[in-house]
Amino acid sequence: MTQTNTTLAPSSPLSLIAELTHRCPLHCLYCSNPIEMQKAESELSTEDWRRVFQQAAQMGVLHLHLTGGEPLARRDLPELIRAGREAGLYVNMITSGVGLTEDRLAMLVEVGLEHLQLSFQDLDEVSANHIAGTRAHAIKLALVPVLKRFPLAFTINLVVHRMNLDRLEEFIALAELLNPDRLEIAHVQYYGWALKNRSLLMPTEEQVQRSLPIVEAAKERLKGKIHLEAVFPDYFGSFPKACVGGWGRQMMLIDPAGQALPCHSAAVIPELQFDNVREHDLAWIWQSSSAFQRFRGDAWMSDTCLACPRKERDFGGCRCQAFMLTGDPDAIDPVCSYSPHHGLLKNLRVSQPETLPIWRG
């Protein structure tokens, strides 16, 4: 297998994830934010974000995902949405809905919000609030009929794990009742806070097997009504996921302090140096930042991956996962059955004794 030119970057990512703040009223057990969160004082200014959105659109980015933490914690959120739209980007917001009144939503839609994503922690209030570490479930439920009155695409995200997977059918039924345009059923991915709580959240093999036909049946039943997308738990697979569509290929994440990351959890890999949008423009970062170059292409890959045709589909799997499970960021993603560490997952998949939850700070 010949090595392709490994340093050539695609001309632009397709989407920009803007982590506007790490402040959040929720404390979910599986939050994807890093354990070391950025403080409010270090957050980018409105002007910084406006410049970033313009640079993103100029280089060819199409989608802007405003997330956090909780984007509503930013008082300048309407200005940021407007700045995204004025730059020419499609604006999506991922929110807990906590603090979103009808008036505030009307303002956000007015300035250009196009898609809103709301996640549910469970179908039962006590359990949902336990997982979120706060009383958010009733607020979310009450928000949905309000949302439906606005010209806005609406996605519900059901986050599933050991504690709720047995009630998936009822969970989907709740989502159907709320009638979103899109429904995502996403297994917890074990990064950030979720990794700390892995032994509590990891479903059993039986749970996963039972859930698969339920998801397929829902897809069939909802066809033409609700678009359903499901994220399979990769610990149970034989081949790795194409994590973020391949390192430095499709997406760029800007954290609250302006650091540009190739994915949500890239900061776990100790050797990576991130460049900041306060010092560099986005096009330079995309093309030249060492963190984006580090796993681009296939020069870093093991001989096993280099010889494998699947590298064109999964791009070598997830670098963060490889590092977290083996200590080596260049290792084959242990999810892959060709990995010498694949046996690790067999142990991790076994149901662990109940441990105490650790809520996100």
Added chain:
Amino acid sequence: MDLNSTPRLAPGCRLHPTENVLLIPEGTLNLTGPTREILTRLDGSKNVTEVVTELLQEYAGADVIKVQGDVLSVLNRLAQRGIVRA
């Protein structure tokens, strides 16, 4: 979806102003053939027959039945994905 339906793009779906793509939640659709020409005409007031009439003015000599069939097939496909609503 039939000739009397009045389709429109679903909320959160819009044509990119310059690129030949449709922006949708969490993605983009590359537009092929006359799809963009069809979608630009969906204003929530024209029905499918009226859209076809407009397209026939653009493409003189095209077969009415074939254009009707093509337009309905594009719209039905997009309706299945929730991108177009009648």
